[in-house]
Amino acid sequence: MPHDQTGIEGAARLLGESRSVVVSTGAGMSKESGIPTFRDAPNALWDKFDPEKLASPEGFLEDPPLVWRWYEERRRMIARVAPNPGHFAIAALEGHFDRFLVVTQNIDDLHRKAGSKNVVEMHGNIFRYRCFDMGHAVDEIPKGGGEIPPLCRCGSMIRPDVVWFGEMLPRDALETAFAAIEKCDLMLVVGTSGIVYPVAEFPALAKGAGAKIVEVNPEKTPITPLADEFLKGPAGEVLPALVDEFVRLRSQ
């Protein structure tokens, strides 16, 4: 899908004028790595399931084996995929700025695998587990128990260390994100439908703090009206082109 060069040049110029950047990414960031997104059909993840049923504490308690197996299936699929050129482009940007933070809604660890150092996972990480009742981290799934979901040493069920609907986001993640958003000159918003709160609020918070907004998405979203530049296209193509133009301008 071709993307417009003028938008790229404008966005690269805005990046060149920035010293503090926040990148906010959603499921679309990982689409070209082969991970289905949540909402853009076909093959959208939620099509087969009701999100309120699977990604919520109530859904887990209603059918723990179903929810556990859904996450195990996703974990196995995610473990097999790799970062795409979009993840690597974001990692390449990091060293060019005084302050640079990736706040991701994704639980797939792909930003870190691509080399990004400053990453905050707003919705947790599918490769981590915790105790359902007590909340403590579970570093290793007990072998041979046979229960589905497996049981924690304290007897409670083990759950994925992700944020479910109706659950508070990790306080430290929110504090880090809000502090960076308040000070950023530019927010790059990539591959999110802008539906899930509180992350959906981040571009408006950044705009309110005086930042420029650049959005990368094949479709317009509720965030698009806030964007100073809207780069229509897939992250895996648009982001490398944006970084190339940014580096070209820097070298002039």
Ligand code: BV8
């Ligand atoms: C909270 C982890 C305070 C698990 C996820 C009623 C009761 C309770 C809460 C609420 C309520 N009503 C509203 C709420 C708040 C709720 C919410 O926002 N609901 C929405 C649906 C309205 N939020 C919460 O519950 C949050 N907690 O508010 O706590 C609280 C507490 C108690 C009571 C009230 C409030 C917690 C939200 C976190 C939920 N967990 N994931 C898991 O992954 O299994 S959310 C999950 O969905 C993802 O993590 C992700 O964040 C979200 C999907 O959003 P996107 O990432 O944007 O993905 P999506 O598929 O939607 O869009 C993809 C985009 O990519 C599209 O725009 C597409 O065009 C684009 N795209 C496609 N291809 C590409 C591309 N872009 C670039 N390149 C491409 N190639």
